[in-house]
Amino acid sequence: MSRVVQRIGVLTSGGDAPGMNAALRAVVRKGIYHGVKVYGISRGYEGLIHGEIQEMSIGSVADIVLRGGTLLKTARSQEMMTPEGQQKALDQLHKHQIDALVVIGGDGSFRGAQTLARGIQIVGIPGTIDNDIPGTDLTIGFDTAVNTVIDAVSKIRDTATSHERTFIVEVMGRDCGNIALQAGIACGAESILVPEIPYDLEEICDKLKRGHQRGKNHSIIIVSEGVGKAYEIGEELRSRTGFETRITILGHLQRGGNPSALDAVIAASMGGKAVEIILANETNKMTAYVNQVVVSRPLDVAYGERRPFNQDLYELANQLSI
Structure with a gap:
């Protein structure tokens, strides 16, 4: 059933990657543009479990688009790997009346998000310097x-x-x-x-x-x-x-370091796309950069078979270094 989304939460999780701030900025400002309140969650799932949640404003994300790291901070959370921790996280989202959660991180962060999908809309934005998430040509931070x-x-x-x-x-x-x-x-x-x-x-x-x-x-x-x-x-x-x-x-x-122009543009596009997915009442989705366009894909794609290693490029490197 279609419903009106009023509050979106956003967090960064796992290893930081240049461009995470650009994605965060896009989520916050795109959400506010559409009349939605956006809440930043500090220190990833660890912060979510402990209620480190505050409303974001247009000014709270000013001048961060080209800043490295993550304004929201990030942390590993062993507690989030337990059913008890997952329930605490979900309880905090309900307490703050958050309708949807945007998770910026890698596949491990996405797995954490899916444990919350029974009670909230979920959208993942792939942010990792390794570029190892299936379903997207590039991840935020790789370039x-x-x-x-x-x-x-x-x-x-x-x-x-x-x-x-x-x-x-x-x-x-x-x-x-x-x-x-x-x-x-x-x-x-x-x-x-x-x-x-x-x-x-x-x-x-x-x-x-x-x-x-x-x-x-x-x-x-x-x-x-x-x-x-x-x-x-x-x-x-x-x-x-x-x-x-x-x-x-x-x-x-x-x-x-500051994100490259490519990372900043991809991150902003993915942040904006994440809000569009939520406003369309879709869940368990991820943003993906495919053929130079940011699209929506099922979140399960992130756990599929990894894109084959570029053997041709590897062989070319060997041939050029004779």
Whole structure:
């Protein structure tokens, strides 16, 4: 039965990603534009369980569109994984008379949202730098993270060239090598190691030696964190080739910073689309960026088969780094 939505809640959950604030801003202002009250929930599900909920205004999201991180903060919540915690969260939503909840985060955040679907409308906005959510071509934060890696590698290459060293650069991606692949091919890395494809250390050593024989005395190797410990890989390469190696672990540097223009636009579009979905009285949906358009898709799509790793791009990277 159709009903009038009067109050929307919004939270950010899981790892922060550049562009989350742009999505939040769009949810708040699009909701207010349509006469709906919007409530921000601090610290993700942990804050929801403890009632950290306050009404947002147009001014409360001013000047955040290009700010990194998340204005609402984020936190992991073990309690939300229990039936008791889920009931507490639902009780808080009912207490504040919230009709619908927008969750900005990854698939784990979406699973938490679905436990509340029995009593409230749910819409997910995919925000994670890993770009590992099925059903969408891009997730909020991925483009920025890749550009952060490229910027860092550009600086590292200057030092690698000056000192004639091989640098191992570890990037985020425990189970997904998208950041390593995109950044690696964009910055011309000599080798890219990702969790999706087994690597041959001897083959990497041979490539380094061939480069050295033709006068190339520096190299960049990009490693996803899920492949193995960068220090161990670097030490093994040094012992096999005799080349001086250095390790740089970019870590949480990749999550921070202002969102790229692409991330900011996608985030704003997804935030606006989330409100449209709610006003249409739809639930258990997610926003998705498909063929350069933001669309609505069933939330279950986020738990489906992951988009295949781009083997063609990976092979191209290998061919270009001969």
